[in-house]
Amino acid sequence: MSKKVLPVALSNRHIHLCQEDIEKLFGVGHELTKVKDLSQPGQYACEEKVDLVGPKNIIKGVRVLGPARPKTQVEISIADGFILGLKPPVRDSGDIAGSPEFKIVGPKGEVEMEEGIIAAARHIHMHTSDAEAFGVVDKQRVKIRTGGERAITFENVLVRAHETYALEMHIDVDEGNAAGLKNGEMVELITE
Template structure:
């Protein structure tokens, strides 16, 4: 058996073990920004294309080499990583502590829920823009492939509780389930949450309860 087949077999075994134990790997997400194609050009130049630096865990997502500076009423945060590829609307994701540094109050929102969110100025090497809304603190959530959703007994839009053991063990409530054939199993929290519970990338959490079901999807 060649190395590639062995890796695939190991991945399937690990996935099966996680599903049976209702465990999910956890990743702490640092501040970052998703840019619309228009804003990529305004910040980096006409016709500019983002350059892939590192492939991320979620399929087709990558950390770009490009970074920007966030400018708020009270302060700045430089070297904020751009996440590619470019997408429909510009979305800036920071922690609540970052909001304090900038002098703004980012609302805790699900990705894409930008209406009425905070304004922020973004500085790139070739230009500067101010968006009226788009700055949020991303709500904790779990990405799941459709096969994971079936195995865990949850559906897209459900909200669950996740238990994490350790010296500063905790239970995260209000964790949104996001299911798609494009996703890979992983829970995302921000650095404030990770530091408070002493969580490192790769730690495992256990889904212990479903708080609410997505009535629209019949989950």
């Protein structure tokens, strides 16, 4: 049986904003400015950046990703949490309930957030045809084995299968560095 391999991408800290918060931070009627497309269809990095303010410190210049979302969500690493003085829960994207309070500062205003900052759980985006080829289904948890000098096996990796997704595993920079991974390297999906 051949190995099931896919590329990995290391996700740096970033923010997804709802339109209401875009306008509070950048001005009424502001539209996000696309800089470059990301690997997932329809997603893009924006010119806009904001500062995150925690009880202990500030992280400046956090990249906004587009398009606008229904709810504002910040994705940081555990190490970023130490800098800010926060303990971001490890969660699947969109699961922000009960996450720490923080503040977002933009050039035209700021937003006090009661929740919305997480350390994104490791996950795999894949097209439904990839899921079929890999023998997995949406929301299944799998393992991922890396190679090289710092080879490790990631457990509890969420499969997110949808007809609009492109095949790629997402982990944060902390996890990628611990495994000695770089963007685009191939990893092996394991179902047991």
